[in-house]
Amino acid sequence: MLSKKGFTFIELVLVMVILGVVGLAVYGTFANGLNIWKRITQQSQPEDINVFFEKITFDLRNSFKLAGIRFRGDKSRVTFPTRTKFINDEQVKESIGQVTYAFNGRTKTIDQNAASYSDVFYKRAGQKRILAEDIHSLRFEYYIFDPNRKKYEWAQSWQDEDQPFGVEAEENLPLIVKVELAVEDDGREIKYVRTVPIPSACCWPMETEVD
Structure with a gap:
C-alpha cells in the first residue's frame, strides 16, 4: 500500500x-x-474633568497671601498657597501648603502637585497626582488691575517670575482666575470654562464689569 x-x-x-x-x-x-x-x-473622562474643576475651585477660593509662598501663574500653570490635605504616615492631614496645577503637553495630562509649608521651605518634592488624561489643552487667565494703564483686564500671567522663599506676604492677588479646558471628541473640540473669584484678593476697587 502506498503511504501518503x-x-x-x-x-x-x-x-x-x-x-x-x-x-x-x-x-x-x-x-x-x-x-x-x-x-x-x-x-x-467627564468625571475626571469635574473632579479637576472642583479641586482647583476649592483650592483657589481658599488661597491667601502668605509669607514664603507666592501666587504665580502663566497660561498653562498656576501655583499658590492654600489649605490642602496631605497623606503622611498613612494618615490624611490638613495643613497650609502650596499647590500647583499644570498641563503636561507631552502626556496630555493635568497634573497636581501638593507640597506642605516645610516641603516648600526645604525645597522638597510634593505629592504628585494626575487628575485628568487625554486633555487637548488647559489655559489660565488672570483678572488683574494694571497700575500703569489704570484699568482692570485679563492677563496671561500673574507675577510668574521665579523668586526665592520670601519673608513677607505679597500685597495683591489676582481677583479672578479663569480656567479653560479643551478635549477632542470625534474630531470636535469641546471646551469647559470656569471663572473662580479669589475672596482673599478683596478688596480691590472694582470699577468695571468683568467681560
Missing part, C-alpha cells in the same frame, strides 16, 4: 479555513475588548 506523504490540497484548504476562522474570532474578541475599554475611558 505531506498534505493534500483539500487538507491545506481546510487548515487555512480553520486558521482564518480562529483568527477572526480572536480579532473580534480583541476589537470588542478595545471598544469596551474606549467606552469606559470616555465615560470616566
Whole structure:
C-alpha cells in the first residue's frame, strides 16, 4: 500500500479555513475588548474633568497671601498657597501648603502637585497626582488691575517670575482666575470654562464689569 506523504490540497484548504476562522474570532474578541475599554475611558473622562474643576475651585477660593509662598501663574500653570490635605504616615492631614496645577503637553495630562509649608521651605518634592488624561489643552487667565494703564483686564500671567522663599506676604492677588479646558471628541473640540473669584484678593476697587 502506498503511504501518503505531506498534505493534500483539500487538507491545506481546510487548515487555512480553520486558521482564518480562529483568527477572526480572536480579532473580534480583541476589537470588542478595545471598544469596551474606549467606552469606559470616555465615560470616566467627564468625571475626571469635574473632579479637576472642583479641586482647583476649592483650592483657589481658599488661597491667601502668605509669607514664603507666592501666587504665580502663566497660561498653562498656576501655583499658590492654600489649605490642602496631605497623606503622611498613612494618615490624611490638613495643613497650609502650596499647590500647583499644570498641563503636561507631552502626556496630555493635568497634573497636581501638593507640597506642605516645610516641603516648600526645604525645597522638597510634593505629592504628585494626575487628575485628568487625554486633555487637548488647559489655559489660565488672570483678572488683574494694571497700575500703569489704570484699568482692570485679563492677563496671561500673574507675577510668574521665579523668586526665592520670601519673608513677607505679597500685597495683591489676582481677583479672578479663569480656567479653560479643551478635549477632542470625534474630531470636535469641546471646551469647559470656569471663572473662580479669589475672596482673599478683596478688596480691590472694582470699577468695571468683568467681560
